[in-house]
Amino acid sequence: MTRRRLRVHVSGAVQGVGFRPFVFALAQRYALSGFVCNDARGVLAELEGDTHRAFLWALRSEHPPLARIDRVDVTSLPALGSTGFAIRASLAAGAATSRAIPDAATCSACLADLFDPASRFYHYPFVTCTDCGPRFTITRRQPYDRANTAMADFAFCGQCAADYADPGNRRFHAETLACPDCGPQFSHTVQEIAAILRVGGIVALKGIGGFHLLCDATNETAVARLRLRKRRPARPFAIMLASDGASRPFASPTAAERDLLNRSARPIVIVRKGTGLAPSVCPRLRTVGVMLPSAPVHHLIFHALERNGADGTCALVVTSANLAGDPLVIAGAAAAQDLSPIADLVVTHNRPILIRADDSVMAVIAGEPAFVRRARGYVPDPIDLGEDGPTVIALGAHLKATVCVTHGREAFVSQHVGDLDSAQTRRFHHETVQRLLAELGIRPECVACDLHPDYGSTVVAQTLDLPVLRVQHHAAHLAAVAAEHRLHGPLVGLALDGHGHGSDGMAWGGELLIRTGGIWHRHGHLRPLPLPGGDRAAREPWRMGMAAMVAMGRGAEAERRFSRHPLAAPLTRTMTADGPVTTSMGRLFDAAAALLGVCEDQSYDGQAAMELEALVDRTQIQPGGYHIIDGMLDFTPLLGTLLQPGIDAQTGAGLFHGTVIAGLAEWIGAVALAQGQTRVVLGGGCFMNRVLAEGLALALRRRGLEPWLPRLAPANDGGIALGQAAIARAHLMQSNRS
Template identity: 55%
Template structure:
């Protein structure tokens, strides 16, 4: 009786096929599945194919396997779904890794990942064959996106194809118990890429005050000692970058703690596999004041490639201990990041004292990502290395759309099924190199996704390069208004269906009426939208010059407030102010703009913070840096017929010499209160509750933090971009998401017409 009972409790043999989708190639998923299946006593196989990873297991208790796969997946894996199909038992013996299958891709590769702890240990272990090797990697770290030309993710499809493995690396690659099992970029000093110059020479050049162009994972950095004023000043001169902040690289998290006051969320970001640049509050330290002049925070990143770790070691051996290195994108002013060796010799020779290359090609260049923490959560300023090509889930399937973004901070977006893939940061499309890079990024993204878009989406602006690129794709084009795209991007990433009220706050966007918008309240519901309000407009004298010369917006704001006579007193002896004032007094009628970005410029100029700016957003960023404790000016704004008017605030700042900190406190505090009340009124009139916050002004942490809190206090639900930048770097996502709504609505309408017929 006991024997019969024991036999009845034995689990039956079952055979399951698992289709695993997500970022599951190039992250050690096959060896993980191999070891897991063998340890659990299953027979079967695992392979990569165009849809992701396919696993078959056979044995008792097979139904436990999918949960273990999901819960114990490799650290770099991102599982979107596991579909399970039961098959008839086959009596297969053993478990093996089979050859990859090609076909139309429905999977994706992972993003580049910072060097893992085990590889860092080997890097400094004299007994390891990877000792001092600047390209050490494994399945848990190293390049992925930037070396991959096509899927499936196999060595032959990457820029490692030209480096045949030596016997030792091949043994690691084929050993299921080794963490380099099927690690496609695996290499060692005997068979892998090499540097053009020894690390000791790089360290020597930096120690003597030189500038080094160093090829890394996604392209070249320009490096110098972050304590050396003369070196940084020379770098600014050669790069024609007068004031724009530089990022700094530190050895590890401990070094970052010494330089900056880090929150827990900031530490997590800095130490993540993505290893982005994070904006943090600096401590009093040895860093040069020339790194981020006029700003309250600095951009810090932790060394994320083996050659960075080796460089810090070499500097220490020379007894040269910089707390940080300036590490900025290697490009002449305004051009894309340099990634090619020959291109570096040609374009960087006038900037760097030493150019250090290596012979592993960068298949697709990618800048460092830039992030900050707002309300305790990460927020993008620039999305690139470490995050691309991770998709954004749109929640529903739809047609494949390619969106070409904006002309500033350009990115492109490609949708596939329910996923949106935002490209790495391209930059401003104001030169031929940048336009070529955009085409390169477009082609590469479509290639690795194996997708052929059916439609294109673009901005409304008739003169944008990005619009002409979309029109040249030979696809049906859906134009999307700039600020609508900002709001649609937030709604898309948060999967907000139904009515959403959006505040789109930025510098400039072409409106449907042909004027310049930039401080907009929009109602969005699927493919329906309308402009329900805006900031009171200001004269935009000089067009683009007004964006470069904030004093012009200061004079214009005084003209709009009816107090143009204050201008000469605020800026005595300024010939341009006198001329512009006289022109206004003679009845000049320039175009007008509702831009919040231009209002920031006006206030910064009136407060004496910045009259002329050398990079986009400089005046607003320096004004934000002056904030200590935002306070509201009573009566500082008015709301009439959907228009939000800050002229009383501007007049108050102009009539009183408050000093920059007090003016910044008053401006930011009143701005937050005015925008929150405006949103409350708009939401009440529409019966809405959800508020999407987009546009470049939402990169201002003081404004974003204060506005989120103020909206919540008024009973509203604010949503800030988290998976894409709030600035124009997220425009392509909104264009693609809104275009899909339009296309799907037209399809439904056509189907309804056929039904009625």
């Protein structure tokens, strides 16, 4: 056969995954000469020989497990008569288009080394190889070489240098490679950590994307102490188990949930709660967030606990180490100052965390995975939008903020940033904006933000020296779902959440929208309820319970029912038709929870709705529980039913969910029929309620409709940036065509 030389350019997530060693091994297998290196676009190889077809097939079909190939460009070159094959130094010229890859949990081979007394990595809490370990959180810049990571200051010892240079070793060109002789070290031993946990203490532990707080999840005193010190009175904690086999008795994951738990991203997965956990882990809920070890140190801690008296079924609370409202702590100096009042032991290490990333949180809803929070393990994987488009940046909402940048056909959604109430979180948001733009080497054509004038993200948008497009909150929720599923053309959409600034300046949150010509129009909404106290009503559900009773003409009864609240009487008497109102489904849930006595004051977002959902054993439909008049869906009759004598909280919760599902399905069905549409997109934070999401999706399918739920971005405000970006892209594309 004729000897040829080809230049092969591979783009995608191909740096930091062992791709160069993989190409090296393939070249050896197929007797090809040449070289391979990283460059700004990805991985570049030149290969000379006569077996290129077999090489290219193997390149696409056998690539390393963490790699994601977007495209392979092949160019013919004159043969040089070269011999041998080498891995060359990276080429850094040009704008960076290669992307970092997510952090990955310890692989089975490294786990075997961790517990093999004959291995030099025995009990070393930073063991890693080309198939596992931190990537995104330790990367300073592309291309992904050791000098551009947090490992830059750790020079190889002789043995690590030999492994790094050995084509037959799985740590061949593993940039995170280190051992006890040359690598990072923890400030305390695993035995010291385990000793504190065994006696009910709290440990602050530096991990991959930030610090965690740990304690014994079966020790009520320890968990209650953690709640008190962290000022987190009721929000559920997640737990970590040694393996999915150790879930009993603490949790009952389904097969689909077990699959999620064991993915290399190691997300927190919301599953059915079992027995044996301290009551304060997730009070008044039937579910618990479960995660498996994501780093070698976690495996070592469980091993130490089990060797010292535990029966192999220990569970640990593992929660983000941050002060209320602030971002995750990542620096050792900050940890000593901020976490010492919370933790009995602060454990740090000397490998820097360059990018903070919370744990991802997921649930299986309607049979498929869905994000509650998208962060470590999944970021910075892009979302494929299906077609090329303008480059834009979107800054998200004010709560659960994320940032999104589109480039070509891809949308890069940042890790969870948080609520933009504190200066520290706003600084983190700014850093995230700058990092995304720098990594992609782009200048956007415009910046998209929320319609609300006072959101922190809206304020930032005005500072970027770009044209600003302000996007209505609920249109963004629905656009995010349409974008990830690549749904084009006319659509019917239902957005259900707690709050969003409407185009009329009012508080929306239960909106039926229709997309025509790329623009979302409000077609209908829930019947407005008074919003006593404005934003305070979101924190104090008793206000919404009282508002519902006033709307039913039962103000005097409302004063008596909520008399323990000093403001109940004056608020009841001052609620007028001219006061603030809301169409929010989230506030409707709050009203129901308050009327049923489930939750009158909440300490975290969504508490009332979550506790109401937790009571549902089965749903029921209240006849006459809703009315649909002139495009408005009115659940006032249902709220009246919840006040009837003999309706206990559990019965009421089932009636509420069942009737809401029935009313929404009828409402949507009529509009979809009138519009000649079958596709319905469902978005907004209320769709994290599994009973509502699954019940409504089923009801719509029974009507011959196609419901589309959020999957790749959170249903809550964490997905808003994606929707803003999608609308901005569509706006620019339309403008360019005109």
